[in-house]
Amino acid sequence: MKIIDAVHVFFDYMRKDENDKIEEISPALSDMNLEIEKGSFVCVLGHNGSGKSTFAKMVNGLLLPREGSVYVADMDTADDELLIKIRETAGMVFQNPDNQIIGNIVEEDVAFGPENIGVPTAEIRDRVDEALEAVNMTKYKDRSPGKLSGGQKQRVAIAGVMAMKPECIILDEPTAMLDPKGRKDVIRTVRELNKRDGITIVLITHYMEEAVDADRVVVMDGGRVVMDGTPREIFSRVEELKALRLDVPQITELAYELRKAGMPVPCGILRKEELEEVIMELLFEGDKGSCDSTDTDGTEPDLGTDGTEPDLGTDRPEQDLDTDREDKSEGACQ
Amino acid sequence: MSIKAEGLTYIYQAGTAMESYAVRDISFETKDGEFIGLIGHTGSGKSTLIQQLNGLIKPTSGKIYYNGEDIHSEGYDMKRLRQRVGLVFQYPEYQLFETDVLTDVKFGPKNMGMSDIEAEEAAKRALKLVGIGEDFYKRSPFELSGGQKRRAAIAGVLAMDPEVLILDEPAAGLDPLGKTEILETIARLHRERNNTIIMVSHSMEDVAEYADRIMVLDDGKLVYFDSPKEVFRHYEELEKMGLSAPQITYLMGDLKKRGLQVDDSVGTVAEACREILRLWKEKEEKSAE
Numbered sequence: 111m112k113i114i115d116a117v118h119v120f121f122d123y124m125r126k127d128e129n130d131k132i133e134e135i136s137p138a139l140s141d142m143n144l145e146i147e148k149g150s151f152v153c154v155l156g157h158n159g160s161g162k163s164t165f166a167k168m169v170n171g172l173l174l175p176r177e178g179s180v181y182v183a184d185m186d187t188a189d190d191e192l193l194i195k196i197r198e199t200a201g202m203v204f205q206n207p208d209n210q211i212i213g214n215i216v217e218e219d220v221a222f223g224p225e226n227i228g229v230p231t232a233e234i235r236d237r238v239d240e241a242l243e244a245v246n247m248t249k250y251k252d253r254s255p256g257k258l259s260g261g262q263k264q265r266v267a268i269a270g271v272m273a274m275k276p277e278c279i280i281l282d283e284p285t286a287m288l289d290p291k292g293r294k295d296v297i298r299t300v301r302e303l304n305k306r307d308g309i310t311i312v313l314i315t316h317y318m319e320e321a322v323d324a325d326r327v328v329v330m331d332g333g334r335v336v337m338d339g340t341p342r343e344i345f346s347r348v349e350e351l352k353a354l355r356l357d358v359p360q361i362t363e364l365a366y367e368l369r370k371a372g373m374p375v376p377c378g379i380l381r382k383e384e385l386e387e388v389i390m391e392l393l394f395e396g397d398k399g400s401c402d403s404t405d406t407d408g409t410e411p412d413l414g415t416d417g418t419e420p421d422l423g424t425d426r427p428e429q430d431l432d433t434d435r436e437d438k439s440e441g442a443c444q
Numbered sequence: 445m446s447i448k449a450e451g452l453t454y455i456y457q458a459g460t461a462m463e464s465y466a467v468r469d470i471s472f473e474t475k476d477g478e479f480i481g482l483i484g485h486t487g488s489g490k491s492t493l494i495q496q497l498n499g500l501i502k503p504t505s506g507k508i509y510y511n512g513e514d515i516h517s518e519g520y521d522m523k524r525l526r527q528r529v530g531l532v533f534q535y536p537e538y539q540l541f542e543t544d545v546l547t548d549v550k551f552g553p554k555n556m557g558m559s560d561i562e563a564e565e566a567a568k569r570a571l572k573l574v575g576i577g578e579d580f581y582k583r584s585p586f587e588l589s590g591g592q593k594r595r596a597a598i599a600g601v602l603a604m605d606p607e608v609l610i611l612d613e614p615a616a617g618l619d620p621l622g623k624t625e626i627l628e629t630i631a632r633l634h635r636e637r638n639n640t641i642i643m644v645s646h647s648m649e650d651v652a653e654y655a656d657r658i659m660v661l662d663d664g665k666l667v668y669f670d671s672p673k674e675v676f677r678h679y680e681e682l683e684k685m686g687l688s689a690p691q692i693t694y695l696m697g698d699l700k701k702r703g704l705q706v707d708d709s710v711g712t713v714a715e716a717c718r719e720i721l722r723l724w725k726e727k728e729e730k731s732a733e
Contacts, residue, residue, distance in 0.1 A: 157619040158590040205617065259486040259686075286617045289485045289646045291686035316619050319691070355621035360649060360691045360713055367717045373724050382695045390702055393723050 113278050113310045114146040114169055114200070118178035121164055121333075138164040139175070139333040148277065151304045151311045153321035153341075156330035157355035162314045165330070166282045169312070170200045183277060194227065201271030203281040207263035210270070216258075217242065217251040220269045227274070234273075241272035244307065245299050261292020265299055272303070278310035279303065285317060293317070318345070318359045322380045329354060346378030361385050447497055447529070447608060447640070448473040452506035454492050454664075466492040468664040469506070474608075477638040479631070481651030481672070484661030485686035490644050491534075493661065494610045497642070498529035527556055530606030534613050536597035540585035545576065548585055549599045556604055563603070570603035571596070574629050591622030595629065602633070608640040609633065615650065627654060649690045652676065652711030660687070673709035692716045 121139040124132050139161045146152050156162045167173040168180045171187040182200050185192040204210055213219025220238045229237065242248045245265040255263055264284055271279055281300065285293040297320055303309045313320065321327050327344040329337035331354050337344055345351070345362045358366065365379035365388070373392060379385050454467040467489045474480060484490045495501045496508060499515050499522050508515050515525055533539065542548035549567035550560075558566060571581070574595040580588065585596055598614065614630065615623040631654055634641050642659075645651050651658050651672065658675040660668040662685040668675045676682070679689035679697070690711040696719065700708040706719045 158622055261486070283617065289686055290648065290688040291485060291683075293646075294688075316617070316623075318620070352621075355619050357620035361695065364692060364695070364713045364716055364720075367713060368720060368724075371717065371721050373721070382691060382698070386695060386698050386702075389699060389720060390704070393704060393720075393727055394702070 111148045112145050112181075113148040113183055114144070114312070115181040116142050116144045116165065116168065116178070117181070118143060119165075119168065119175045119180060120177040121168070121173060121175055123164075137333055139168070142178075142330075142334045144328060144335055146278075146310060146312060148310055149304075149308045150325045151301070151323070152313070152326045152328060153324035154312060154314045154328050154330060155316075155318070155321060155344075155356055160330040160354075161333040162330050163282050164333075166202065166280045166312070166314055169278075169280050170197050170202055172202075198227065198274050199276055200278045200280060201274055201276040203264070203267050203271055203279060203284050205283040205286045207260055207267050207287070210267040211255045211263055214254060215251075216247065216253050216255055216266055219255055219266060220273050223270055223274045237273045237275065238269075241269040244272050244303060245269045246295075259292055260288045261295045264288065264292065264296050268296070268299060268303075272309075276309065278312065280312040280314070282314045283316060284313075285315065285320065293320075297323075318357050318362075321345075322359055329356065341380055342378040345380060348377075446474050446476060446509075446511060448509040448512075449497075450507045450509070452493070452496060452503050452508065454489075454496060454501065455504045458504055465664050467496070467503070470661075470664075470666045471506075472659065472666060472669050474640055474642070477634075477640055479634050479641045479654055479656045480643070481655030481658040482642055482644045482661070483646070483648065483651055483658060483687055488661040488685075489664040490661055491612060492664075494531065494612060494642065494644065497608075497610060498526050498531050500526075500531070523556070527604045528606055529608045529610065530601040530604055532598050532601050532609070532611040532614060534616060536600070537585070537590070537593035540593060540597055540600075543584060544582045545571070545585055545588070545596050546581040549596065549603050552600050552604045566603045566605065567599070570599040573602055573633060574599045575625070589622075591618050591625055594618065594622070594626055598626075598629070606639070608642070610642040610644075612644045613646060614643065615645070615647070623650075630654070648676070648688055648711070649692075652690045652693075660685070672711050676711050677709050 119139050119142040122135045122137045125134040127133050142161065142165060154162050164173060168175060168187065169182060171193050174188050180187045182196045185196050187196055211219050213222060217238050220241050221234050224234045224237050242251055245268050247262065247265050247269060250258065250262065255266055258266065285296050288296065300311055300313060301323060304311045313324065315321065322341050324341055327339060327341050328335055329344065336354070337347070345358045348358050348366045351358055359380060361382050362379055365375045365385050369375040369377060375388055379388065450471050452467055452470040456464050456466055470493065482490055496503050502516060510525055510529065513520065540548050542551060546567055549570055550563040553563040553566040554560065576592060576595055576599065585593060588596060601609065611630065615626050618626060627650060630641060630643065633639055655672055657670060658668065658672050659666060660675060668678065676689040676693045679693060682688060692713060693711050696706050696710055696716055697708045699706050704723060706723065710716050710719060
């Protein structure tokens with residue numbers, strides 16, 4: 111089932127002079143199409159100005175398409191009457207936690223949303239407790255948000271959205287201002303909300319590492335989707351990503367460089383553990399392999415003494431490459 | 445061009461019940477033309493520390509020497525210090541306010557007392573350094589892209605020709621290429637002009653790549669001040685402080701634990717690549733024998 115459906119969406123930012131005359135039009139989305147399945151974890155990548163944030167604001171009706179439509183759980187965002195329902199369905203978390211927190215104490219802040227839409231008091235209590243529990247911030251409920259770290263504030267902001275009982279949360283660079291631990295905590299929280307509570311997650315980020323665990327990675331450029339696939343598929347396309355001002359995770363980059371230098375490393379490696387296994391196999395168990403192969407190769411060295419040995423050296427890794435690739439892709443599916 | 449701190453301590457709301465230490469007894473000395481990475485969790489005192497280095501806030505106790513002179517001594521020229529030690533805040537593009545890029549960058553040098561013509565020359569030099577061409581001079585700062593705005597804002601500080609440049613998370617919020625552009629610009633300034641750089645960052649990968657030495661703050665205390673290799677060797681302690689080592693360092697650490705003869709203190713892709721390829725070539729040669 112689709113939770114978000116953007117159909118041929120166009121949007122322009124307009125600059126007007128004092129007399130309301132349009133001075134300049136800059137297109138932000140042009141023919142953007144994107145369907146997002148309910149319950150999925152989708153990561154949206156793209157350089158500054160590629161249209162990611164504009165798209166995010168379309169999803170909860172902060173901006174409306176000039177042409178085309180955006181549907182949230184089959185509700186058209188252009189329908190004024192549905193706006194509140196849409197915003198309850200799809201909540202947003204922005205980059206700067208300080209701009210999103212208004213309460214003097216944490217639980218008050220989380221209660222703001224449900225209070226605002228007239229949820230009965232007793233239910234607000236439950237919702238706030240549940241939301242704080244979901245982001246693992248219960249023990250800070252009586253604190254002043256000002257005293258929290260960036261990552262904690264951001265989790266309070268997420269709790270604020272959770273208290274609205276959304277089906278979907280769109281996070282626009284939620285970790286851009288956080289330190290490594292804060293970043294890790296926020297991403298872990300988001301992943302839990304997805305896996306445990308089935309909340310659809312749309313994560314916009316510039317940290318390629320954060321896309322590794324998504325079900326799907328969507329790359330935007332020039333206001334439309336230009337790449338769409340699993341993290342492994344997308345991060346195998348290193349050159350294309352770099353041409354789009356993007357990058358790949360450090361581990362993927364290292365695997366790519368090793369491969370370029372002639373090591374038979376499969377492409378699209380995402381995680382440290384995977385690369386570790388590949389390297390160990392090639393460098394270590396490879397020795398074991400050559401021991402084993404002395405039996406099978408036993409006849410070959412006789413041939414090789416005529417000076418075919420260098421060939422042997424280069425041929426072998428080629429063979430390894432194919433078998434390795436299969437091994438790895440299987441391993442990755444587990 | 446060295447900054448020396450001696451027993452630097454800064455207490456917010458000192459003498460009240462709300463008293464809290466932001467910086468505790470920090471001592472260090474920078475070397476001329478050094479690139480320093482400053483890391484630490486949110487609230488570890490990074491921003492408080494750097495604001496003390498150019499005299500924006502005065503330490504509760506302790507001393508700061510710039511080129512051997514106590515900056516809080518009687519009659520010290522603070523204005524001159526702020527010109528020599530340039531500070532680029534987080535999200536500096538929020539501080540762009542003039543009607544066009546050139547005028548904005550001119551503001552600093554003019555404020556320093558330069559004539560309009562001198563200031564304009566200084567501004568043009570600075571914009572060139574950060575890679576913003578003439579066609580942008582007359583544009584509104586708000587028409588620039590995120591990365592361009594950031595560079596224009598940095599130019600505003602560079603126009604004052606500082607000897608030391610302190611930057612608070614200069615790459616935060618930029619896309620990967622924008623980030624690389626900013627960091628390369630800073631690295632180039634460092635190489636070409638031998639500026640001392642102090643760069644606050646939350647990206648361990650970036651400090652591993654660029655810094656000669658890394659300063660690690662935890663709860664206001666200076667815990668490490670050493671080469672990236674030495675600092676990232678302590679990755680377990682770093683994690684306890686809410687930090688980490690670059691992903692690559694973990695990989696190399698694991699490979700070493702599993703018996704590969706690799707240097708486990710490397711923090712960049714290029715270094716790791718060299719290490720692994722070295723072993724790979726050795727093995728290839730062996731199997732060719």
